[in-house]
Amino acid sequence: MTAATPLSVAPDALAGLRVVEMGQLIAGPFAAKTLADFGAEVVKIEPPKGGDPLRNWRLIKEGTSVWWQVQSRNKKSVALDLRTDEGRDIARRLVAEADVLVENFRPGTLEAWGMGWDELSALNPKLVMLRISGYGQTGPYRDKPGFGLIGEAMGGLRHLTGEPGRVPVRCGISIGDTLAALHGVIGVLLALHHRQANGGKGQVIDVALHEAVFNVMESLLPEYSAFGAVREPAGSALPGIAPSNAYRCADGWVLVAGNGDSIFKRLMTAIGRADLADDPALGSNTGRVARVDEIDGAIGDWCAPRTVAGVLEVLAAAEVPAGKVYTAKDIAEDPHYRARGMILRQPTRDGYEVEVPGIVPKLLGTPGRVRSSAPGLGDDTDAVLAGLGITPAQIAAMRERGVIA
Structure with a gap:
């Protein structure tokens, strides 16, 4: 494997932070990617068959999505079947040594596996657990399936996108998932600060997709509360502010x-x-x-x-x-982007290089950096399991049974 060239030799802001990621696709993995960019050690658990579906989303090069190359940089991949008792036992052992767990399953999934907050916090009282879901861990909608686009609709964003009188449109990216991920990162950092100042006790961060969207909707609700005004789509204009x-x-x-x-x-x-x-x-x-x-x-x-x-x-x-x-072409050709390190040329484990977005925010004392390229499925399984004291013979037997890959 060829590691990406570091941007800086300064110490990493989150060096020493250990994160287990059980998320897939966008919201959970984006949150973990952000932590990883600033030095956290992120162990990503993926299903042995196929891995994270994001590996195969959108445009594929050399068998892997180029989106994967940025979303999973700086992470380790462990291919582990959480549907098995053995797989869940290994996951618990990883969580027992972690500072943060990131998951974006439907509420109740981890509880059904015997890995809910009560069990995991008893195992690791310092654990900070980020839970991202469609509607949150409580409330009448908690069990409904929810993706980012539904969060955008329920949060009020989709009603405002587009031209008046025409179909609501998406903004072109999975903004609901990304907003939830960023709120999740904020929550993790707040919880870590509180843990440090208050005796080392962890807590749960409960992020609902629609709430993350709703949180950035500015004066949408106060205008309705005070005036009964329902803000409507306005195309490219900014209503109430001119020109x-x-x-x-x-x-x-x-x-x-x-x-x-x-x-x-x-x-x-x-x-x-x-x-x-x-x-x-x-x-x-x-x-x-x-x-x-x-x-x-x-x-x-x-x-x-x-x-x-x-x-x-x-x-x-x-x-x-x-x-x-x-457009993407304009961005790639803009000298300001490159002058500020916002376009990085990143080696991949598939043998080619690809330009990816740089790291945000920019910390001048402890800047983020790319320490390693995105892993292949299960690239780090053996090394991570060996770190738990599992012998090569045990690893081979679990691989034979399909628990790992």
């Missing part, structure tokens, strides 16, 4: 955010509309919202005959926030 929209140019689209009072004046001056720049009624956001169609029309008319590059050049000179709509 902020997408405008068609001769060769594409540009986003313009001219909603600050002084920025608005500079924007209008730059597009030759001094009449709007000097209109006292438009000096505040309230006045601009009342005439948003007129303002959007003025910006749109100015952008229409110009190229995206030409529009951005003029608005940059006027210090107006504006940008093009990036």
Whole structure:
């Protein structure tokens, strides 16, 4: 195996933290990936037959999804059948030595296997257990199956995506899963801090997909509570804040955010509309919202005959926030991404290199880094089991019985 080149020789922020990941696909594994990027030792448990389904999602190169290469970097893979008594016994032994357990099974699955919180915390009182599920571990919906897209719908996001009167659309990525994962990471770090300050006792972090989405919905609920107002989809505009929209140019689209009072004046001056720049009624956001169609029309008319590059050049000179709509090609070719280490060339265990997203957030004292490439299924099974004191003969016998792979 060829390990990826480290970004830094500084100490890892989470060095010494031991994590067991029982998740699959997106939410749980993304949370564990984030911890791993900052130095946590992550042991990922996968089913021996096929492994994590993400290995085969979207575009495949040399038999493995390129998505897998970023989602599972810095992890160890143990192919272990948790449906067997032997497999669950090994999992318990791993959890007994861990700081964190990440799982995103449907609620009740681990309990049915004798691996619920009561059992695991008795085994390891310092354990921090991150549980990500569709609806949480409690409540009337807890047993319903829930994926990220359902969380996006129930959390209020899907109602707002798209054009007015048209079908709600997804934002193009599994944002519900990722938001849940990031909330889970926050919860883990909070629980670890509390554990350190309060005698070493662990706890459960219960993250529901829809709640993670709902938590970022800004003033959606207060507006309904105070005014009975139900926010509706608005396409590319930002309702109640003007001007902020997408405008068609001769060769594409540009986003313009001219909603600050002084920025608005500079924007209008730059597009030759001094009449709007000097209109006292438009000096505040309230006045601009009342005439948003007129303002959007003025910006749109100015952008229409110009190229995206030409529009951005003029608005940059006027210090107006504006940008093009990036594709993957635009990102890959942008020097700012590369200057900030946000595009890494990562070796794979399949023998090729692939460009992957860099590490966020950027800690200047203890930056994250790629220590190893994404594992093949069960690459680390023997080494991890040997670390538990299991002999080569025992490992061979379990492999023969299909408990491990």
